[in-house]
Amino acid sequence: AQSVSQHNHHVILSEAASLELGCNYSYGGTVNLFWYVQYPGQHLQLLLKYFSGDPLVKGIKGFEAEFIKSKFSFNLRKPSVQWSDTAEYFCAVGQGSGNTGKLIFGQGTTLQVKP
Amino acid sequence: GAVVSQHPSRVICKSGTSVKIECRSLDFQATTMFWYRQFPKQSLMLMATSNEGSKATYEQGVEKDKFLINHASLTLSTLTVTSAHPEDSSFYICSARDVRDYGYTFGSGTRLTVV
Numbered sequence: 349a350q351s352v353s354q355h356n357h358h359v360i361l362s363e364a365a366s367l368e369l370g371c372n373y374s375y376g377g378t379v380n381l382f383w384y385v386q387y388p389g390q391h392l393q394l395l396l397k398y399f400s401g402d403p404l405v406k407g408i409k410g411f412e413a414e415f416i417k418s419k420f421s422f423n424l425r426k427p428s429v430q431w432s433d434t435a436e437y438f439c440a441v442g443q444g445s446g447n448t449g450k451l452i453f454g455q456g457t458t459l460q461v462k463p
Numbered sequence: 464g465a466v467v468s469q470h471p472s473r474v475i476c477k478s479g480t481s482v483k484i485e486c487r488s489l490d491f492q493a494t495t496m497f498w499y500r501q502f503p504k505q506s507l508m509l510m511a512t513s514n515e516g517s518k519a520t521y522e523q524g525v526e527k528d529k530f531l532i533n534h535a536s537l538t539l540s541t542l543t544v545t546s547a548h549p550e551d552s553s554f555y556i557c558s559a560r561d562v563r564d565y566g567y568t569f570g571s572g573t574r575l576t577v578v
Contacts, residue, residue: 380565382567384569390571391556391569391570391571391572392507392556392569394566394567397566399565438506438507440567442565442567449560449565450497450509450512451497451509451558451567452509453499453506453507453508453509454506455505455506456505456506458504
């Protein structure tokens with residue numbers, strides 16, 4: 349069965365520290381890859397997405413992610429985190445092409461940034 | 464950008480009653496919408512894929528007779544929780560896929576409490 353795995357469940361960092369959140373998926377077909385953020389009490393917001401082309405994707409708020417096909421990975425990075433980055437982060441994989449591919453989420457990673 | 468409106472945002476109902484949740488794509492057409500359930504501190508679990516003009520596709524373990532999905536138009540999908548019980552209390556989130564760029568846009572969610 350298709351699955352998305354986020355290895356870091358709870359990450360605590362100090363401000364200005366670098367961030368890398370791991371995401372691996374198991375699906376052999378065409379995939380679209382996403383990272384979403386959910387701030388406390390708010391709905392999901394798209395950070396970035398990868399469909400094709402350059403495997404290094406830049407998103408909003410200084411986040412970027414790299415798609416490594418051979419490793420089935422799509423890790424999220426940020427060089428210097430801020431207190432406002434405290435939130436829940438979800439990796440998601442959209443399966444298949446066209447507009448019917450369902451989106452499967454990883455377990456989520458809680459990021460806590462200490463001021 | 465694409466916007467998905469989900470209503471109501473919060474609902475409290477008595478055990479045994481039914482509750483309808485609406486999901487509308489406001490500025491784009493969505494032939495496919497998705498319904499998720501999110502428990503506290505957990506990830507989004509896909510319940511079903513809603514296809515305009517046809518029957519919904521339910522994920523394994525989701526009771527189709529309990530969670531009725533209707534996708535009557537290109538901009539509206541509804542989820543009806545029938546004969547609700549306290550264990551159905553959860554956060555329900557819809558998502559619509561934009562045929563223009565295959566991006567997924569999420570509604571703000573519905574907090575259902577069954578008493």
